[in-house]
Structures are given as structure tokens and as C-alpha cells.
Amino acid sequence: MSKNLVIVESPAKAKTIEKFLGKDFHVLSSFGHIRDLAEKGFGIDFENNYQPQYEVPKDKQKLVGDLKKAAKESEIVWLASDEDREGEAISWHLFEVLGLTKERTKRIVFHEITKNAILEAIENPREIDINLVDAQQARRVLDRIVGFELSPVLWRKIKPSLSAGRVQSVAVRLIVDREREIQKFSSEASYRVTAVFLVTDKNGKPVELKAELQNRIKTKDQALQFLEKCKNAQFQIENIVTRPAKKSPAPPFTTSTLQQEAARKLGYSVSQTMIIAQKLYEAGLITYMRTDSVNLSSLALNTAKAEITSMAGEKYVHVRQFHTKSKGAQEAHEAIRPSYMNQHEINGTNQEKRLYELIWKRTIASQMADAELEKTTATINISTTTEKFIANGEVLTFDGFLRVYMESTDDEGEQENSTMLPPLKVNDNLNIQTIVAQERFTQKPPRYAEASLVRKLEELGIGRPSTYAPTISTIQNRGYVEKGDREGELRTFTTLTLKGDVINDAEKQETFGSEKAKLFPTDIGIVVTDFLNEYFPNIMDYNFTANVEKEFDNIAEGETKWTKTIDTFYKQFHPVVEASKARSDHKVGEHILGTDPKTGRQVSVKIGRFGPVAQIGIADEEEKPLFASLLKNQSMETITLEEVLELFKLPRIVGKFEDKEMSVAIGRFGPYIKHDNKFISLPKEEDPMTITAETAIALIQKKRQDDANKVIKVFPEDTELGLLNGRFGPYISYKKKNYKIPKKQDPALLTYEDCIKLIEEEDKSDKPKKKKRFTKK
DNA sequence: CAGTGAGCGAGCTTCCGCTTGACTT
Numbered sequence: 043m044s045k046n047l048v049i050v051e052s053p054a055k056a057k058t059i060e061k062f063l064g065k066d067f068h069v070l071s072s073f074g075h076i077r078d079l080a081e082k083g084f085g086i087d088f089e090n091n092y093q094p095q096y097e098v099p100k101d102k103q104k105l106v107g108d109l110k111k112a113a114k115e116s117e118i119v120w121l122a123s124d125e126d127r128e129g130e131a132i133s134w135h136l137f138e139v140l141g142l143t144k145e146r147t148k149r150i151v152f153h154e155i156t157k158n159a160i161l162e163a164i165e166n167p168r169e170i171d172i173n174l175v176d177a178q179q180a181r182r183v184l185d186r187i188v189g190f191e192l193s194p195v196l197w198r199k200i201k202p203s204l205s206a207g208r209v210q211s212v213a214v215r216l217i218v219d220r221e222r223e224i225q226k227f228s229s230e231a232s233y234r235v236t237a238v239f240l241v242t243d244k245n246g247k248p249v250e251l252k253a254e255l256q257n258r259i260k261t262k263d264q265a266l267q268f269l270e271k272c273k274n275a276q277f278q279i280e281n282i283v284t285r286p287a288k289k290s291p292a293p294p295f296t297t298s299t300l301q302q303e304a305a306r307k308l309g310y311s312v313s314q315t316m317i318i319a320q321k322l323y324e325a326g327l328i329t330y331m332r333t334d335s336v337n338l339s340s341l342a343l344n345t346a347k348a349e350i351t352s353m354a355g356e357k358y359v360h361v362r363q364f365h366t367k368s369k370g371a372q373e374a375h376e377a378i379r380p381s382y383m384n385q386h387e388i389n390g391t392n393q394e395k396r397l398y399e400l401i402w403k404r405t406i407a408s409q410m411a412d413a414e415l416e417k418t419t420a421t422i423n424i425s426t427t428t429e430k431f432i433a434n435g436e437v438l439t440f441d442g443f444l445r446v447y448m449e450s451t452d453d454e455g456e457q458e459n460s461t462m463l464p465p466l467k468v469n470d471n472l473n474i475q476t477i478v479a480q481e482r483f484t485q486k487p488p489r490y491a492e493a494s495l496v497r498k499l500e501e502l503g504i505g506r507p508s509t510y511a512p513t514i515s516t517i518q519n520r521g522y523v524e525k526g527d528r529e530g531e532l533r534t535f536t537t538l539t540l541k542g543d544v545i546n547d548a549e550k551q552e553t554f555g556s557e558k559a560k561l562f563p564t565d566i567g568i569v570v571t572d573f574l575n576e577y578f579p580n581i582m583d584y585n586f587t588a589n590v591e592k593e594f595d596n597i598a599e600g601e602t603k604w605t606k607t608i609d610t611f612y613k614q615f616h617p618v619v620e621a622s623k624a625r626s627d628h629k630v631g632e633h634i635l636g637t638d639p640k641t642g643r644q645v646s647v648k649i650g651r652f653g654p655v656a657q658i659g660i661a662d663e664e665e666k667p668l669f670a671s672l673l674k675n676q677s678m679e680t681i682t683l684e685e686v687l688e689l690f691k692l693p694r695i696v697g698k699f700e701d702k703e704m705s706v707a708i709g710r711f712g713p714y715i716k717h718d719n720k721f722i723s724l725p726k727e728e729d730p731m732t733i734t735a736e737t738a739i740a741l742i743q744k745k746r747q748d749d750a751n752k753v754i755k756v757f758p759e760d761t762e763l764g765l766l767n768g769r770f771g772p773y774i775s776y777k778k779k780n781y782k783i784p785k786k787q788d789p790a791l792l793t794y795e796d797c798i799k800l801i802e803e804e805d806k807s808d809k810p811k812k813k814k815r816f817t818k819k
Numbered sequence: 820c821a822g823t824g825a826g827c828g829a830g831c832t833t834c835c836g837c838t839t840g841a842c843t844t
Contacts, residue, residue: 051837051838052837052838052839053838053839054839071838071839072837072838073837073838073839073840074836074837074838074839075836075837075838076837076838078836078837079834123837124837127836128836128837129837131836131837132837132838178836181835181836182834182835182836184834184835185834185835185836186833186834186835187834188834188835189833189834189835190833190834191833191834192833192834193832193833193834194832194833196833197831197832197833202831202832203831203832203833204832204833205832205833205834206833206834207833207834207835208834208835209834209835210834210835320839324839332837332838505835505836506835506836506837507836508835508836508837508838509835509836509837512835512836513835648824650823650824651823651824652823652824655823655824657824661824661825661826662825666825667824667825668824669823669824671822671823671824692822693822705822707821707822708821708822709820709821709822709823714821714822716821716822721820721821721822723821773844780843780844782843
């Protein structure tokens with residue numbers, strides 16, 4: 043055994059570091075935190091000054107045992123977890139759990155995985171910073187209190203299994219607030235006026251010069267008046283200004299900017315990006331992918347410089363060190379960059395290749411020279427009015443970093459590619475070709491996509507690089523938010539065209555506002571957010587995290603005791619929770635739409651056990667109430683009495699087939715036909731209210747056909763056993779459980795005995811399943 | 820995997836941040 047044991051957080055890091063340190067050092071990994079508050083209950087002793095009750099979780103016990111053993115066999119244990127609040131706490135937990143002593147324990151930190159950085163860290167050990175650890179304990183305990191006090195209130199008031207927390211509830215609020223902004227938004231029209239002139243280029247050939255009127259025009263009448271004025275006007279170049287301009291490269295990637303760019307340029311979801319990046323990291327191709335730092339190691343800077351020089355020449359090099367702007371950044375790691383700058387591309391899946399290329403380009407570009415431009419603005423005078431046309435031109439005089447990388451933006455605004463202007467002189471008279479006044483509308487604020495929500499959270503200092511992707515998943519899994527598309531709407535707009543002496547007035551149509559893979563709040567999300575906003579405005583405040591972070595900083599500085607901070611918070615927070623529980627009115631979010639004209643009973647909507655539900659009658663009445671789930675595209679906020687009454691027209695009998703009734707209804711998975719106790723989903727284009735018996739029969743027969751194709755083989759020995767074709771290829775179905783078939787095996791050749799063998803093998807290897815924690819559907 | 824939602828009551832759900840696998844419908 044080695045004399046020295048080094049413990050880091052990540053196994054990939056351990057492998058790299060071991061190479062730098064040589065034989066006397068053995069490097070192991072803690073795989074993140076090794077201890078946490080007790081899983082059940084609060085895990086906090088409220089009677090005893092908020093003493094945390096820590097436990098080693100089941101899946102960490104073996105690891106902790108191994109670490110203990112390794113520590114015992116080593117002379118010195120080097121705790122090398124990250125240099126941030128969480129990392130310090132990990133070191134402290136290791137110290138406590140492994141039973142280490144101060145004499146033979148050293149705490150070291152490094153921000154980059156380079157040999158020099160690590161050797162230097164070994165030269166400069168320190169002790170565990172208990173103040174920083176306390177700041178982490180405060181963070182942990184606060185999050186537990188907020189989450190575990192609020193969630194049960196939601197179970198009681200709205201629906202079981204819901205959740206609330208410092209991060210997720212604010213994330214949902216952002217989406218709900220944005221949705222309301224969009225609803226409130228009314229777009230304003232104005233006229234954008236563009237002119238096309240004919241001028242001659244260097245060779246005497248006619249070319250077009252496009253220019254835009256300085257200000258937009260408010261109304262159609264005014265636009266017409268303007269065009270009238272232009273009919274007999276002279277157009278003359280009044281002024282030409284040319285000025286140099288620069289574009290600078292974006293900083294290298296952090297977790298959040300990588301997620302944004304991968305979404306924009308490659309169309310990856312936030313979690314997809316992280317999974318692919320993890321692969322690249324484990325293969326040693328990139329640095330750590332969960333980071334808030336834009337910092338690059340000096341090694342990286344030097345090798346990037348060399349790479350750019352050999353690729354493009356020294357002129358293209360501009361070494362920069364960027365600085366993190368985001369709130370609450372802890373900068374324990376480098377920016378995300380390629381491990382080796384001279385590796386332009388990699389082997390791997392297509393997705394891995396593309397993500398790597400993106401990271402490589404962004405990193406290299408960040409160390410390249412600014413792009414240089416020459417911007418030209420020509421002002422064009424109109425003889426009959428004081429208004430001016432402006433023509434903009436742009437010439438790239440030096441491409442600089444643009445040679446490898448251009449950052450994308452979320453703006454879908456009307457951007458015109460600026461190009462070079464033809465040669466112009468002041469006082470030149472211009473030949474007008476057309477002037478077009480086109481009606482344009484102000485745009486609704488866009489809904490958040492996954493990545494733009496992450497950007498907003500980061501901006502507010504809410505959440506950490508390691509939690510962005512899980513948070514996005516959580517709010518979708520809880521049913522607060524749904525990712526979806528919205529089809530664009532059609533609208534007409536007016537285009538006025540002046541050509542010669544004639545003004546043409548035309549109406550055209552365009553679609554607008556279509557959105558893809560955006561986050562929409564559900565009724566549950568809206569009701570939960572409204573409820574939390576009402577009772578817990580402090581927690582829901584966009585600045586709540588930033589405010590408590592200041593408190594944590596004070597603890598880290600040793601100015602405040604962490605239990606004092608928690609005590610102050612809890613004494614204020616807990617009574618509010620109790621008060622919200624005591625509220626004895628009906629379900630939160632319930633509202634009454636009117637009365638059923640047939641029975642005179644009350645019609646209302648609320649969040650039920652299975653989501654939004656409409657109800658006729660109330661529970662206390664002698665006659666039981668009737669219920670019907672809202673449709674996917676309906677919202678509790680906007681649904682009308684008429685629409686609700688429609689819902690109760692189902693189930694509807696559409697006719698008979700083979701002497702059995704066919705009925706249509708809407709279930710958990712959408713509209714379906716029920717016939718002979720079998721269920722058949724309706725395709726999207728069929729409306730359950732209008733579907734005919736003929737169509738229904740056709741669907742039933744199609745379903746029978748499909749089912750027949752599904753079966754590869756059945757066995758006379760046992761009717762419960764079947765070989766079937768499924769979404770993931772052939773499989774064995776037995777007693778309602780599914781079993782795999784080995785890939786190389788031809789399923790058609792399997793005998794009854796083969797199948798039973800496969801089933802027994804798989805049942806045997808079925809390990810006791812872990813609690814479903816992340817993958818709950 | 821499917822028409823649920825009363826009422827009774829037991830027992831469960833839940834947070835955020837560090838880390839990787841295991842796991843397949």
C-alpha cells in the first residue's frame with residue numbers, strides 16, 4: 043500500500059492525477075458526497091439547535107468501507123475535493139466518517155488538473171475550513187426545511203406527491219410569469235419603410251442600394267402620406283460615415299453556456315448535452331463539464347496559442363483571461379475545454395463528435411484576435427420631407443476568431459445580413475426603384491426553452507451547474523411544466539408599394555409565433571405557483587437565493603454562526619407554514635363556472651388526484667358528483683361552462699359491432715374506443731364527439747391486424763407465453779412480464795424450453811431493485 | 820395502461836448538490 047492516499051470527488055479525475063503523482067500516491071474517489079441528512083423525516087434535530095442527523099446512504103456504504111480501509115493503511119490522507127462550499131463539506135464528512143486525525147490529514151485544492159497545479163497543491167496543504175463547512179451545512183439544512191415543510195402543504199392542499207423547493211419552485215414561477223406576460227401582451231403594429239435605389243458599381247453596372255427609413259411609421263394613413271410625398275421627391279446622399287468596428291469572441295464554455303449553444307446549434311436537450319459531455323470527460327477528451335468558471339489554465343492558454351499560430355498565424359492570436367460574471371459563482375474548476383488543443387476532432391458517436399467540435403471551436407476562438415469590420419452608414423435626404431433613409435453596409439476587414447466560431451443568439455428578430463455598400467459619394471442623386479411600407483408587429487415575449495431557462499436561473503444565481511439538468515427534469519416530472527410546440531397563427535398585414543407613380547395597397551398573410559420545444563406551464567404548475575406566491579412570497583422571490591447566499595457568505599467568513607441564521611429563518615418561516623395549513627377552505631385553485639342547465643347543479647373545475655378535472659355537483663349532496671378530466675389542450679384558467687358540459691357527453695355510444703357496443707371516451711392516454719373490453723386509441727385527426735361507427739369499426743379491425751403482426755410465435759404448452767415484436771425489437775412476454783432475447787439469437791428459432799430458460803435466468807439475475815428515485819415516469 | 824375523483828384510514832410522497840452507474844420498458 044502507498045504511503046499517501048489522495049481522495050478526490052470524481053473517479054476520472056483520480057485516474058488522471060494518479061499519473062502525475064507517481065508510486066507513493068494512491069488516488070481514490072469519493073463519488074461526490076458520502077453522507078447526507080437522514081433520508082426519512084427532516085434529518086434535523088430541532089430540539090437540539092438544528093443539529094443535522096447525517097447518514098451514509100445505502101449505495102455509499104461499500105465505498106465508505108473501502109475508503110476507510112485505504113485510509114487506515116496510509117500514512118497521510120490528502121483530502122482533495124473541490125475548493126468550494128460543497129467540496130469543503132465533502133472533505134469534512136470524509137474526515138469525520140473515516141475517523142481521520144489532524145496529524146495525518148492534509149487538505150489540498152487545485153483548480154486545474156495539470157501536473158504543476160497538483161504538485162503545487164501538495165506543497166501547500168492547509169486545514170479544513172470549518173466556517174466554509176458550516177456555510178454548506180446551513181445551505182443543506184435550509185433546503186431541507188424549505189422542501190420538506192412546503193411539499194406536505196401541497197399534498198394536503200392540492201395533490202399528493204407534489205414538491206416545492208428553493209430552486210424548482212422559482213423555476214416554475216419563471217415559466218408561469220412568462221406565460222401570463224404572453225397572455226397580457228397585445229402587439230402593436232407599425233410600418234417599416236424600405237427603399238431600393240439603383241446605383242452603378244465600380245464597373246458601371248447597375249446595382250441595388252437598400253435603405254431603411256430612420257423611424258417607423260405608426261399608421262397606414264401616415265404611411266400613405268409618406269409615400270405620396272416620395273412620389274416626386276429627389277433622393278440625394280447627404281452624408282457618408284465610415285468607422286471601424288470590432289467583434290470579440292465569447293468566453294469559453296461553462297455548463298450553462300454549453301447547454302445553450304448545444305441547444306441552439308445542435309438541437310440537444312439540456313440533459314442530452316450533459317450525458318454526452320460526461321462521456322467526453324470520462325474519455326479524457328475534455329475538462330470537467332459541471333463548472334461555472336470561464337477560467338483557462340496557463341497550460342491551456344499556451345497550447346491554444348501554439349495551435350492558433352500553427353493553424354492561422356500569429357496574427358490570429360489574442361490570449362485572453364475571462365472573468366466570471368454570474369452571481370454566486372464558485373469557480374472550483376476550469377472552463378469546459380478540450381484536454382488537448384491540438385486535437386481538432388475525435389472518434390466517437392456523431393453526437394460526441396459534434397459536441398466536441400463545438401467545445402474545441404469555442405475554446406480556440408476565445409483565444410483568437412477580434413474580428414475587424416468597417417461599418418458604413420449613408421444618410422439619404424428626401425427633398426419633400428425632413429425624414430431620412432439610412433443605408434448600412436459592413437465589410438469584414440479581418441476575420442479573426444470568426445474563422446472558427448460564431449456564437450448563436452436566441453433572437454429570432456428580423457436581422458438583415460449587412461453587406462458591402464456600392465461606391466457612393468456625397469451629393470450623389472439616386473434613382474428610386476421602389477419604396478415599400480410594410481406593416482410589422484411587436485413580438486410577444488418568447489416562452490422559455492430548457493436552455494434559456496437555465497440561463498435565466500444562472501443569471502439569478504439559482505441552482506448550480508450540477509443541478510440545472512435535474513431541475514429541468516424535476517419540474518417536468520412533477521407535471522408543473524410541459525415541453526411542447528405551439529403552432530404559429532395566421533395574420534394579415536398590409537404592404538404599400540410605391541413604384542413609379544403608383545401606390546399599390548396589398549394585404550398579405552404570414553404565420554407568426556410558432557414555437558418548438560418550449561416550456562409551457564400546466565394547470566397544476568399554475569395553481570401551485572399561485573398558492574406559493576400567496577403564502578410564501580419570500581421563498582418565491584427571485585432574489586431569495588441571492589439573499590440567503592449573502593448569509594452563507596457571512597457564515598463562511600466566520601461572522602455569523604450557521605445555527606443562528608437557520609434559527610432566524612425557521613422562526614419566521616415555520617409559523618407561515620402552519621398558518622397556510624390551517625386555511626380550511628376548499629381545494630386550492632378550485633373555481634366555479636356556473637350551473638348545469640339540465641340539473642341545476644354546480645359546475646366547477648379543480649385539480650383532482652389525476653390532474654385537472656371538471657365536476658358537476660358537490661360532494662356533500664345526496665347525489666354523487668360527476669367527474670370528467672379536462673382535455674390535454676384545455677386549461678382550468680380559460681375553460682368555459684360550455685366546454686365543460688361538452689366533456690360530460692362522453693362516453694358516447696357510437697354503434698354496435700359484432701353484437702357488442704362500441705363506446706368512445708377519453709382516458710389517461712387520450713381518446714379511445716372501447717369494444718369487447720378492448721381499448722383502441724383514437725388517432726389525432728379523429729374527434730371523439732363526431733366519430734362514426736364506420737370509422738370505429740375500421741379502427742378496431744386495423745388494431746386486430748396490428749396485434750396479429752405483433753406475434754412472432756405462440757406455444758401450445760403455455761398460452762401465457764408469447765414471442766412478440768415490440769418497440770425495442772423482439773421480446774418474450776410471460777405472465778405479463780417482459781424478457782429480453784439475446785441479440786445474436788434468431789427469435790423465430792426459440793423453442794418453449796429456450797424461452798423458459800431465458801425467463802428463469804433473467805428472474806434470477808433480477809437484483810432487488812433500487813428505489814425509483816430519478817426515473818419515475 | 821384505460822372509464823379513477825364519495826368516505827374510511829394506513830402509509831406514502833418531498834428538498835438541493837456532489838458524484839456515477841444500472842437499467843431498460
